[in-house]
Every structure is written in structure tokens, then in C-alpha cells.
Amino acid sequence: MSESNTPAQPKRKSSYHHGDLRSELLNAAESILSEKGVESFSLRAVAKRAGVSHGAPAHHFTDVRGLLTALAAIGYERFINCQNDRQRLAKADPESQLAASGLGYIDFALENPALFRLMFSSEKPDKSDDHLARVANAAFNKLVDDIQNLRQIDPYIDSAIMQEVMTAWAVVHGLADLMIAGRAGRAIAFEQMTSAARDAALSDLILGALGMKPRL
Amino acid sequence: MSESNTPAQPKRKSSYHHGDLRSELLNAAESILSEKGVESFSLRAVAKRAGVSHGAPAHHFTDVRGLLTALAAIGYERFINCQNDRQRLAKADPESQLAASGLGYIDFALENPALFRLMFSSEKPDKSDDHLARVANAAFNKLVDDIQNLRQIDPYIDSAIMQEVMTAWAVVHGLADLMIAGRAGRAIAFEQMTSAARDAALSDLILGALGMKPRL
DNA sequence: CTTTACATCTTGACACTGTCTAGTCTGATG
């Protein structure tokens, strides 16, 4: 978010070949996405914000599909980072680590709702893309690892443990999706909580779904 | 889905004033939606399928937003019906009834993925619309009732019970959303199960998240 | 230094989208 408001000469070079347009387009795309949402995303608006003609993106991403696929892949990397960030700040026991991962999942969704929607609820990214498939897989594998650390059993061997993976994923994903849709507030007013209280409530919910907290 | 393939004279009347264009547009809109998805939905395509000019929908729905709002409201009614259908077929005890409601939730999502996305993950429907808000509220209230029947406590009084509402909602919604995104299969291959086995697995998951099944 | 090759970016065209406006048609009311 440094330049990009001076569409004339982005760096110092001439207008042609200005360093790396590719990453500049990705930056512009992300800001447009978060402003307009997935459904009003416009490739031409991205080009304009990057200070380049409307045909320029095609050379780097062929399609709008290609651009959004690359953006979704970047999203998954940041998504995993959000979870890791939370885990670094949490206690080391597997239970706290799993809850922290879930909180990071939700952090990401709340901070990047449009990007989250692009990653999980849009048809536009090409799921068969190598890079995207790899990072999306990495995100899932992280969850599997967290559960394995908790239960000391490989979910791929014990289907009951894999069911716990599915439960944890569903609860956390459902919470994230309902929260960014503004619907969760109907049941629990997360918005009006301090972040500490919110984290505690969410942790309770997540661990509770796995039967790991004294209920009531 | 009777006519609508004979764009000439839909009923028997002249081309003008042909009965109720409004509901015919809604029918066309739903089929277009399920074919193309929310992101490629086109108002002009709806008009064409209804055998009417591209400006006609405006008179009944003003916007594409208005059309999709009405469609989302219809979706919520069918959504609730799906849950009721399941409950009629299930055992009468509150536990079975709650699980049945969740299965109906997922049924609807799998049978109407695009409509489900329109209802829960799209910005296009006008959430402040009276009819839409009412039916969306009814769907949530149904869940609250199911939990209340199970626990014999009003969730609006006991926040621990409301937390169970949120848990149940999140698990079921998360499952539905991940399944229609084709991602749940990474953990559990629901697609390759018989419908009976699938129902059992999902019920286990849902009730398990509420601590209601002997785990393992 | 010139020339050639090439990737990069621009420009204009195309079909398509949603919305606006003005106009046309139809059926019922007086």
C-alpha cells in the first residue's frame, strides 16, 4: 500500500516494463476485492488502479480467472500464517494449540472477508491449479496435524479421529462463514465482546464441540 | 418447470399480460441460478427464458437485486420445508429431531447449492427486505426451538444453551458449506456412501459436537 | 552501432451485462 495512488510512474522507470507489474496487479486486485467484494470485482478496475491499460493483466494471468486463482493462493498462505501467529502466542499444550489454530482461521476470515469468500465459496478460482491446490492442501494438512498432536493418533488410520478433524473444521468454518455474513450475532454477540472475551467464547465453542471442555 | 421452453405464448393469452409474469420470472431465475451459479447469473438470460424482453423484470422487481431478494426468500421457505420433511420421517425424541433438522439443512444445500450460496454467502439479496428478514428469522428460530425442546431451557435465558445453538448451527452450516464446495471429501468421503450411511455419519457428527453420542 | 527478436503493454473492437428512458400495447373503467 505504498504507491499505486500515483498512476503515472509507479517506480521511476518509464511507463513500459515497470519492474514487476505482476505483483502490482495482485496488490491492486486484493484491494479492489476487499473494497468491492467478489461479486463486484472488476478486472478493468484492477488495471486502472495499477496504472496500466485494461489489456495488460492478460499477459500475466491470461484470464480474470487466472488472476483470482493466484490471489486465492496468496490468500491460503496468509491464512496459514494467521493460524501460526495465533499458535505462537498460545500455550504449548495440544489443546490450546488446536484452539489457537481455529482462532487464527476466524481471524483471517474477519480481516479478509472477501478473500475468504473467494477461497471457499467462489467458483472463479481454478481449483485444479497446481499452486492453489498445494497451498489449500497445506491448510488442511495443518488441521490434520493439530488433531494428530492432540490425539496422538493418525487420522488417516483411525476414522473416528478423522471424524474429529471434520468436526473441528466444520465448527470453525461454520463460525467464520456465519460471522462474516453477519448472522452469528443473532445467537451470540461476538462483536460487542472484548477481543479477550471473544477469544474465550470461541475457544470454548471449538473445544466444546470436540468434547474437551467441562460442558456447562 | 412445465412450459418456459416455448417462449412464444407461455399460457394461451397474447404475448402481453400473460397471467403472472412475476412467478414465471422467479421460476426462470431459479433455473438460471442453478445452472450458471450466483456469479454468472444474468438478468437478461432470465428474461429471455421467460420469453419476455430484457426490460420486463424491472417492472416486477425493479432491480436484479430485487429479483434475487425474492428468490432468496423463497429459498428460505424451501429450506425450512427440507428440515420439516426430515423431521417428519425421524423418530420423535428431541435428539433425533435435532439431527433430522441438521440433515434437512444439508439436504437443501446439496440439492440447491447456488440458491444456498445466494442465501448465505452473497451480498446481492437485500437483507433489510421485510419478507426476506422474516423467513430468515424463522429458519433461525426453528433451530432455537429444536435446542429448547432438547434441553428444556430457553436459550434466550440461559447463555450456555445459546452457545449450544451456535455450536449446532456452526457444525451443520460448516458441513453444508464445505460439502457443496467439494472440500469435505478431503476428510470424509460422503459422496461415496449410501445415503443411509451418510445420514448416520452426519448425525453422529452433529450430535457428537453437542456431546450427545458416546464418542469412539 | 545496427538489426533483429521478443516480451510487454496499448488500443480498439466485440458481445455481453444492468439500468434508464421513451414509447407501445392491452384490458378494464367510465
Added chain:
DNA sequence: CATCAGACTAGACAGTGTCAAGATGTAAAG
């Protein structure tokens, strides 16, 4: 029969993504 209001059509407009052709700068080869 004349009138009128609602239902629908038809054309225009700005905006979209994609395609083809051209212009531009860079770098390598002669």
C-alpha cells in the same frame, strides 16, 4: 367508444471480460 393506468417493448448508455492487432522498450546477435 374514449380514456387511462399498468404491463411490456425497444433503444440507448456505461460498464464488463476477452480477443486481435499494433506500438514500445529491452536485450541479444550480427
